[in-house]
Amino acid sequence: MYNSKVRGRLIQGDKSFGQISREILAPIDKTPIWWYFAFLVSLGMFGFGLYAKYITVSTGIGTWGVNNSSAWGWAIINFVWWIGIGHAGTAFSIFLLILRQKWRTAINRAAEAMTVVAVFCASLFPLLHMGRPWLFFFIFPYPNTRGPLWVNFNSPLFWDFVAISAYLLISASFWYFGMVPDFATIRDTAKSKIKKAVYGFFSFGWTGSSKEWLRFEALSFVLGGIAAVLVVSVHSIVSTDFAVSVVPGWHTTIFPPYFVIGAIFSGFAMVLTLVITMRGLYKMNDFITDSHVDAVCRVLIFISLIMGTAYTTEIFMAWYSGSDYEMYMFFQNRLFGDYAFEFWAMFVSNAVIPQLFWFKAVRRRMWMVFVISIIINIGMWFERFNIVITSTSRDFLPASWANYSPTWVEVGFFVGTLGMFLAGVLLFFRFIPMIAISELKSVAKFDKPNNGQLKPASHE
Amino acid sequence: MEERFVVSNRFKLITYALMGIGVVSFALGFIFDAERTWANYLLNNYYFVSLAVGAAFFGAIQYITQSGWSAMFKRVPEAMAAYFPIAAVLFLIMFFGMHSIFEWTHEDVVQHDHLLQHKSPYLNIPFFFIRVVIFFAVWIIMSKLLRKLSLQEDEVGGMVYFEKSELYSKIFIFIIAFSFSLFSVDMLMSLDPHWFSTLFAGKSFIAGFMHANSIIALIVILLSRNGYFKQMNRSHLHDFTRYIFMASIVWGYFNFAEFMLIWYGNIPEETSWFVHRWHGAYKVLFFANIILNWGIPFLALMPRKTSRGKRYMFPVILLLIIGQYTELYYIIWPSTVHEAKFGLLEIGTFLGFAGLFSWVVGTTLAKASLVPKNHPYLEESIHHHF
Numbered sequence: 033m034y035n036s037k038v039r040g041r042l043i044q045g046d047k048s049f050g051q052i053s054r055e056i057l058a059p060i061d062k063t064p065i066w067w068y069f070a071f072l073v074s075l076g077m078f079g080f081g082l083y084a085k086y087i088t089v090s091t092g093i094g095t096w097g098v099n100n101s102s103a104w105g106w107a108i109i110n111f112v113w114w115i116g117i118g119h120a121g122t123a124f125s126i127f128l129l130i131l132r133q134k135w136r137t138a139i140n141r142a143a144e145a146m147t148v149v150a151v152f153c154a155s156l157f158p159l160l161h162m163g164r165p166w167l168f169f170f171i172f173p174y175p176n177t178r179g180p181l182w183v184n185f186n187s188p189l190f191w192d193f194v195a196i197s198a199y200l201l202i203s204a205s206f207w208y209f210g211m212v213p214d215f216a217t218i219r220d221t222a223k224s225k226i227k228k229a230v231y232g233f234f235s236f237g238w239t240g241s242s243k244e245w246l247r248f249e250a251l252s253f254v255l256g257g258i259a260a261v262l263v264v265s266v267h268s269i270v271s272t273d274f275a276v277s278v279v280p281g282w283h284t285t286i287f288p289p290y291f292v293i294g295a296i297f298s299g300f301a302m303v304l305t306l307v308i309t310m311r312g313l314y315k316m317n318d319f320i321t322d323s324h325v326d327a328v329c330r331v332l333i334f335i336s337l338i339m340g341t342a343y344t345t346e347i348f349m350a351w352y353s354g355s356d357y358e359m360y361m362f363f364q365n366r367l368f369g370d371y372a373f374e375f376w377a378m379f380v381s382n383a384v385i386p387q388l389f390w391f392k393a394v395r396r397r398m399w400m401v402f403v404i405s406i407i408i409n410i411g412m413w414f415e416r417f418n419i420v421i422t423s424t425s426r427d428f429l430p431a432s433w434a435n436y437s438p439t440w441v442e443v444g445f446f447v448g449t450l451g452m453f454l455a456g457v458l459l460f461f462r463f464i465p466m467i468a469i470s471e472l473k474s475v476a477k478f479d480k481p482n483n484g485q486l487k488p489a490s491h492e
Numbered sequence: 493m494e495e496r497f498v499v500s501n502r503f504k505l506i507t508y509a510l511m512g513i514g515v516v517s518f519a520l521g522f523i524f525d526a527e528r529t530w531a532n533y534l535l536n537n538y539y540f541v542s543l544a545v546g547a548a549f550f551g552a553i554q555y556i557t558q559s560g561w562s563a564m565f566k567r568v569p570e571a572m573a574a575y576f577p578i579a580a581v582l583f584l585i586m587f588f589g590m591h592s593i594f595e596w597t598h599e600d601v602v603q604h605d606h607l608l609q610h611k612s613p614y615l616n617i618p619f620f621f622i623r624v625v626i627f628f629a630v631w632i633i634m635s636k637l638l639r640k641l642s643l644q645e646d647e648v649g650g651m652v653y654f655e656k657s658e659l660y661s662k663i664f665i666f667i668i669a670f671s672f673s674l675f676s677v678d679m680l681m682s683l684d685p686h687w688f689s690t691l692f693a694g695k696s697f698i699a700g701f702m703h704a705n706s707i708i709a710l711i712v713i714l715l716s717r718n719g720y721f722k723q724m725n726r727s728h729l730h731d732f733t734r735y736i737f738m739a740s741i742v743w744g745y746f747n748f749a750e751f752m753l754i755w756y757g758n759i760p761e762e763t764s765w766f767v768h769r770w771h772g773a774y775k776v777l778f779f780a781n782i783i784l785n786w787g788i789p790f791l792a793l794m795p796r797k798t799s800r801g802k803r804y805m806f807p808v809i810l811l812l813i814i815g816q817y818t819e820l821y822y823i824i825w826p827s828t829v830h831e832a833k834f835g836l837l838e839i840g841t842f843l844g845f846a847g848l849f850s851w852v853v854g855t856t857l858a859k860a861s862l863v864p865k866n867h868p869y870l871e872e873s874i875h876h877h878f
Contacts, residue, residue: 039558108747130734131557132878134557177497264745268745268749272752272753272756273755276753276757277757278757278759279757282760283753283757284690284753285690285691285692285693285749285750285753285754286688286690286691287690287749287753288693288745288749288753289691289745289749290745330556333662334556337666337669338669341670341673345673345690345693349689349690352611352614352677352686352688353761354606354607354610354611355761367862386840470673
């Protein structure tokens, strides 16, 4: 490995390995006051969500604003939104690993944690949308005594179930196994006996022998290989929920890659929100440096341009197709219709505002980056609104046209998942090293310019 | 480390001979079958310009991601992008063959077809050529700018040129994404003017990028066989393979997504395109296309051993060259010539264009030091190892 002098440093302040461990583990030992306050708030939101779920289950889906035309409503918008956010973790770990982007080491742990929580939040929506969630196991394909009654293997909703459960399993294992060496570090440095026992249990008796590292690397490699495929497949399959139909605005071949890119876009925006919070609250500036944030911002401009191109492609093709229904959907319904606000909110916040990242002055001001990352999150929510609602509220039969607005139960459900996400992230801050210590140390070795061994040029 | 590529007389002779074959087959083609000749002309024109676009994109991506490993080879994509000015002229010549290949240029057809009337503000000959001129103008300007900065860096050095190149690259990839999308719609999708697919542009783009990557790797391998790029090692080859491998997977993914959604939706106006390609020789090509562009690269380049060895990469790249031809033939022929004809005419035209392209790449490579000097990541590239 050879580093040019022009490359920036990944870790600031010439830290020793011990120092790196101590600084990253510090938050686990003492809990700041704001943490309790924030946790209480998130629990409150979570509780409100639980109440909304209780109403949904006890009274029924009728408490939602959905109607015969727009049968999906907020539940599916939020489902797609959360799944999208849940893409960042694995995208970070795998794609940036393949691309040998070493700056990922400071961020990947947080991104993976976020992924797992977000996928949990997402999975609640289809579950409760079933109406009779206690019969959810009907979706498992197994020889049963109900006929046997099989699931419809041609249905994208079933593919969804398979893809998401596989994704959850793999990303959770990937995240967990990555933490094992770090848990061992906590075990070895902890002073209290309980802590030693708990983290010792979760570290699987890790000793750090070279054999263990060998197996650890092999496992990461295999899991990473599977996860790389899943990052793409999950949101492609979510997109087929819409795209296999013949509904104007939904049936378009660009949907699978467009959804995947959108998912990575919203995921990266959420990662940015999260790491800036980490920097601010836990003073992790030496590990998550300005150039880390800068790199994520650059990725976001790039994806934002792809999003803009995809939006314009869709609009252009709607016109080019010459299909009356497609043209109605885009030009009368989306661009200038009842849902024009949602369309333009999506377009401006995803394709226009992120272009501010072109300016170094914006990328270096954390509050601006933070605000833009939030705007992207909101914009991506509007994108899902735009897709889910506009197409169904105006179907082929004008007599059944109906606008949709959510009731407090749906809003409460969403607020509940936000609370759940927040609580999950706070617990992560509190109990798990928020930066992968072992991985960070592996890059720390080469972080000094020309510090790597110089290999002879033609050695093979 | 002055290393200059020398164009040998043999190389010159071969390329001239190939170009001669091309001109002869193009001229003879008009005697036998004008329609088929123009279809051939379009196919090969698109074939090589997509390589130039893909190479320009490859070069730009290296700057944006600040990739170190590829610094040594950046003259190769630069040389491929030097094909743009010639391609522009060749595309303008297509003006004389528009009626033979594009259905929407026939006014009597358009008059009785309300869909084509609807599209006529976009699909008409003046606007078509205005677009061609604009696209080529920006491609030529941007690639020349980047080339100029790259050559200036050789003489002066410092970070200034690198940073400027990075900025231009960012603008360039956006221009490429936007222009090449419309370009592929114009040149390929509008051959069947009723049909539409939002993913078509993306699909064409990734096809061009994949094949450009393989041609870049091919040129590098050929140069190293002839004693250039002495510092090249297996890690570099592995990185080239990764680009091909990744693009091949994306290619497969896009093609699957498009086909599956259209098959599942089963709307006649969309399936019509595939129905024309689902019988006789075209059905064979349908599968050959998938096997050549996705199946073989995916399986053959997966093992570490094959992805790091010239011996293994070389045949895969040769198959990919055929793969791109197959794909374009499969897209263009059913809409223009209708009958699947393949003969000396096709081979001759392809050889002609290949000769021209090789001549452009060869002479451009010879114009500057083969390995750039003063590139900030050059040392990283030379000592690349993973």
